Amino acid sequence: MHPDHPDDTDRQMANALRALAMDAVQQARSGHPGAPMGMAEMAVALWGRHLRHDPADPQWPDRDRFVLSNGHASMLLYALLHLSGYDLPMQELRRFRQLHSLTPGHPEVGHTPGVETTTGPLGQGLANAVGMALAEKLLADEFNREGHAVVDHRTFAFVGDGCLMEGISHEACSLAAAWRLRKLVVLYDDNGISIDGPVGPWFPDDTPARFRAYGWQVLGPIDGHDVAAVDAALRQATAPDSERPTLIVCRTEIGRGSPHRAGSAKAHGEALGEAEVQLTREAIGWPHPPFHIPPPVYAAWDARARGAAWRQHWHARLAAYRDAHPRLATEFERRLRGELPGDFQETLLPLLAGFGASTEAVATRRASQQVLAALAHALPELLGGSADLTGSTLTDFPRCGAVAGDRPGGRHIHYGVREFGMAAVMNGLALHGGWLPYGGTFLTFSDYSRNALRMAALMRCRVVHVLTHDSIGLGEDGPTHQPVEHAASLRLIPGLDVWRPCDTAETAVAWSSAVQRPGPSALLLSRQVLPAQRRNAEQVTAIQQGAYVLSDRPQALAVLLATGSEVGLAVQAQGLLDARGVPVRIVSMPCSSVFDRQPDEWQAQVLPPGLPRFGVEAGVTRWWSQYGCVAALGLDGYGASAPAAELSRHFGLTAERLAEHVVLHLDALQRALPAAG
Known part of the structure; x- marks a missing residue:
């Protein structure tokens, strides 16, 4: 990939990332330029020398996964995808953070080709990466056979201080060590800056010691602006004899290259300003106009040929696997497609x-x-x-x-x-x-x-x-x-x-x-x-529609809508109301959202217009208003410590109270009719 002067090529590749990040944020007047500018050399080392991916096929199953956990640095990822050959044209980078663009403020999976997960809420991308690495390990355990390694890829993640401050990072990274996810490699952008300023006063953690205590391999701190140093650490992290997940601590400067913003919180979450962008161009030796990348830099970043070769090699391995283990291969490919078994x-x-x-x-x-x-x-x-x-x-x-x-x-x-x-x-x-x-x-x-x-x-x-x-x-x-x-x-x-x-x-x-x-x-x-409720086969089928008539009465005067444990309570109340000459329909609503997606005809059949409705659920009652309930029985305060049956009586969640509730409200509605007339 590199010509005779790799250091200069690396510098130009990194500066291309910096320029695209600051240009896109400046044009949008919104975004986070500092982290992409600070992580540029880290990205050159990983994407230029280690990451196995194919821009022509972002869903190639055995690709390495890359997660940008600090998703506010999204312009780093968009620049990488564009430069390496994904279907993300420059016009989309120009439309950063604009409506319907492929470059939203934070990366969104399924929206932009090459994005593996939606990140932004800090720490969750790191936890997603742990899940991806676990998925790879378990699939390899299940499907790989001697001489046929059809599952063999790594998960890489970039994380920032914010990701590691969030408690979820502790939960996920402890599990990663317990599961010995040796193919998980996390690069920590240790720039010491967050929105409020230098993190020292509120993030004094010894992060390397913390991860060693989990059981991770920890490399560094290293100079995150030294491509060769990051490359060497990645080689050590991905060595065949590695048995643990790896954290690479990369010391960086946020907003690297900006004369007046580098190393400060001002570089974190706002555009540099036109004057500072121009000064940065001069400081880093990037004389090109906004959104312009010279052909040699494009050529250095282009991953399409390498990606195609990796993908084709894997497909050849898959074909050999299919010949040697046809039944396993059929199951493996079904699982990768996300399809349920044919039967x-x-x-x-x-x-x-x-x-x-x-x-x-x-x-x-x-x-x-x-x-x-x-x-x-x-x-x-x-x-x-x-x-x-x-x-x-x-x-x-x-x-x-x-x-x-x-x-x-x-x-x-x-x-x-x-x-x-x-x-x-x-x-x-x-x-x-x-x-x-x-x-x-x-x-x-x-x-x-x-x-x-x-x-x-x-x-x-x-x-x-x-x-x-x-x-x-x-x-x-x-x-x-x-x-x-x-x-x-x-x-x-x-x-x-x-x-x-x-x-x-x-x-x-x-x-x-x-x-x-x-x-x-x-x-x-x-x-x-x-209790189990009595149903015919048609009613069992109707459950799939989210709400259905469980028990009906001729000339019903009202509908009782219930969920879960309160369905049985409603059925008991129906019997009490029968004895009082008040026929009611019982509707069980196990899933309101599924019911809401049903055709209007089904909804009207289950909940006839004009028939008073009463909701019952052991929870807050306000929720029932969306279904036009005239009243609801539930619990609008907190519970108490006691046996369940005693609590139901104490809080009035009984068939007797529900029946009385219905009678009183129907009487009130009946009395209101002459007044309304």
């Missing part, structure tokens, strides 16, 4: 029919485990665990085996008490491909991982969150563990399907929907035993 629907139909006919009273967390065991047999890509709550969330299944760093295989992950890290690692697993991850914790602790749940929805990651102990029905642990606002809050996340099933049949449909949809799902499950 999955044939497997699913009897499974749903069997669970749909269940008459067993069971906690839905237990029903979930039963369904998971059946699905895991049919879907070898199912991979999951829990945040130190396996015995409570019931997220294991027979012969699942534990994922561990010292032995291959296993499909159950002990994440430890790391809800946020678990959720972000799951996103990385899903983004890598080959796996369908799930993870369990208590519903109330979903707050710890909420931003990673949001990122899963934003990125359309197919992940399943198993969130148990979903109400005051968990009992004696009290209000710290009893979720109240959580179901309603999670339903506000666009693109996240939130299921709260009432029994085994609805739990089976929730799981089957979750593994088939191209996006994230959350399953909210009970600790307490719930």
Whole structure:
């Protein structure tokens, strides 16, 4: 790649990155030029000498993954993609941070070719990288055979001070060491500056010692502006005998090259200004106009020929693998495509029919485990665990085996008490491909991982969150563990399907929907035993539409909408209302977002216009107003520590109170009619 004077070529390659970053930010009058300018030599060493990728095929399965965890430095990534030959023309760099451009303020997966994950919330990209490295390790364990290494790539990440200040970095990096992810290499942009200024007063950590304590290999500190030094560290990190993840500490200067902004917080999050941009051009010896790259620099960066050769070599290895192990190869390629097995629907139909006919009273967390065991047999890509709550969330299944760093295989992950890290690692697993991850914790602790749940929805990651102990029905642990606002809050996340099933049949449909949809799902499950509801085959099928009529009465005067454990309560109330001559319809709504996507005809069939509606759920009641409920029974305060049955009586979540609630409101509505007339 390099001509007779590699140092000069390296300098020109790095300065091209600096120039594009400061020009794009200046044109947008918005962005973060300092980090891209400071990490330029790090990028030259990695992208110019180590990263295996093909600009012509950004989804080539055995490519190295690159994650820019400090996503505010997005112009570094966009410049790299453009210069190395991806389908990201210069006009898109000129349109940095503009509506509908391919260069948004932070990198977005699925939007810009070559971007592996959406980054911006600091630390999550690093955790995604851990998930990607775990995915590679487990796929290699499962599919590689002697002489046939079809899974053999690395995960590289750039991180900044902010990524390492966030607590999620501790969660994910501790796990990376436990899993011995030797193909994970993280380059730390140690520039000592954040938005508020020099980080010393609030980030005094000895970062190398911290990572050594995890069990990582730590290299440096080195001069991050010395391409040869970074290259040497990368060679050591990627040596065949490396057995641990590696952190390379690169000492850099933010805004490198800017005469008046380098080394200061002013370089972090604002344009340099036209005068300073011109002074920087002069200081770094870059005489070219904005957005102009000389042909020799383009040639030095161009990775298309190398990328094509790497990809073609892998396809040749895959062909040999296919000849030697045809059945394994077929399964491997299916998994990479993210497709479910061809016979999955044939497997699913009897499974749903069997669970749909269940008459067993069971906690839905237990029903979930039963369904998971059946699905895991049919879907070898199912991979999951829990945040130190396996015995409570019931997220294991027979012969699942534990994922561990010292032995291959296993499909159950002990994440430890790391809800946020678990959720972000799951996103990385899903983004890598080959796996369908799930993870369990208590519903109330979903707050710890909420931003990673949001990122899963934003990125359309197919992940399943198993969130148990979903109400005051968990009992004696009290209000710290009893979720109240959580179901309603999670339903506000666009693109996240939130299921709260009432029994085994609805739990089976929730799981089957979750593994088939191209996006994230959350399953909210009970600790307490719930009764099985009576249904015909048509009703079992209707569960898939998010809400359906579970029990009806001729000339019903009202509709009771319920979810989860309160469906059984509504059915009991229906019997009490029958005795009082007040017929009502029971609608079970296990997933409101799925129901909202149904045709208007179905929605009107389930919820007839003009019929008064009452909501019931063991949580905040305001949520029900979107369905036109005239009143709702729920819990608008916190719970208490006591047995579940006693709590239900104490907070008025009983069939008797619901029936009385309906009668009183119907009477009030009836009395209001003459006045309205």
